[in-house]
Amino acid sequence: IDTPGLYNKKNNTNFINDVNVEVKRSDVIVIILDISIHLFYEEILEKIIKSTKKPKILVFNKIDKVSQEFAIEQVNKSNFVKNFDEIYYVSALKNKNINNLLDGIVAKLPEGNFDNSINFETNISKDVFFSELTREAVFKYLNQELPYQIYVKTYKFEKEKRNYKIYQIIYVKNDNHKKIVLGKNGNVIKKIGIAARKEIEKLFKHKVSLFLDVQTSKQ
Template sequence: MNYKAGFVGLVGRPNAGKSSLLNHLLGEKVGIVTNKPQTTRRRVVGILTDDQAQVLITDAPGAIRSTSGINAFLQSELEDVIEKSDALVAILNIDEKDPKQLDQILEMTAASGKPWLAVISKADQEEHAHRILKLKNKIETYGVPSVVVSTKYKKEDVLAELLPMLKELLPDSPAPLFDPEVYTTQNMRDLAAEVIREKCFEYLHHEVPYGTAIKVIKYIENAGPIIKIYAEVVVSKEGHRAMVVGAKAQTIRKIGIEARKELEKIVDRQIYLDLHVKVRKDWMKQDNMMKDFGYVVLD
């Protein structure tokens, strides 16, 4: 049997469960997960390697239609992931209220011309049974297999069913594309920024977290046993600064404490995390500011 290796792109609506599935498969945190939609901004790659294949799973931003500001960046990220992946997985949230949105994901994935399969996500309730059957029948019309996943399923069971199917979609390769020992292409600086942003989504509300960006100013890990991270939480409106800081700085302190705990679990080292809140007015609408945070719209 020939060795296989390649990129598999996850395609779905915002909050479809793409990041949760990626983290679940890897058994490691590489993508941020919140109960709010459209939290993934940059693509995240997780790596599964065994003696038969190396599967590079790319979590892309949720599918939206927009040509301006940060939303244009999100759409370009998704389109680039679809174009550069060797295979795709359509992630279909069974709780999606508008079935036409799921149809669009199926059509978009099929139109790519790439080999693909479908994953029906968030199938946690017994009342989902009828909707799952109906959706599986629709997927069958595309001639591709489907898998049902739930947060109740054990990682080993999901891997046992899904991994062989993913391997079948991949091209032959003489060897792994990345070091078999690594589980993500993300560096720790970027992962730190994403974890801080995740905590912003957990502790901020309404439009505020969507207008935040994280800029890691310094990431120092060779100056003793403690990793030191200095970062800015950037907001787009002056009025949002007070909300992020909170009364007596309680909110930004809570964000910092929870982000530090999460990062310490990931790196298994003690971390010093220093956060400051900055205002860069309407950064989400200005290309030069977006580039400063790494949000570059691809041509």
């Protein structure tokens, strides 16, 4: 479960409400912070992590941008770190220590039997699932908070014998965001489309033709 990031004072209340709901649904709590800036919203995060006894992992990202001395200094300034079971220092961009983080998360997850009753037909519509896969691809190629301001809608789905034809609209807030998603000469949207298509094909074992359009929407 992925929640929107905390990046300004205006959305603090909504952020806390959203996170509290998701904490109850989750098995492990992972909080990711940008270590290159000392803006950790400690009071807010402390309220969240103290509200649950579930395993808690703290991740400091962008470790490639700072020195080891700076990282240690930042952490020592933060009182709330003592509330976490484990702390990881990673660089998502450089893929540094990511495998260790994933292993740490898996180790904290409770064991359970696979639920054979789960299937895409009854538990979630294909349209929604396709949209989420494309949104994940957007998140992969665009950093900061832009993906949380993006909505992907699957407006048409044609199931043929050997091929799925999927038509989607990526809604963004303004023309500047649209330019970012498209990229120079359409290079970004092309990468997004390829990544999403491959993921859909892998999960559904079907050849896919994916058609993406980017539009602005104030909603």
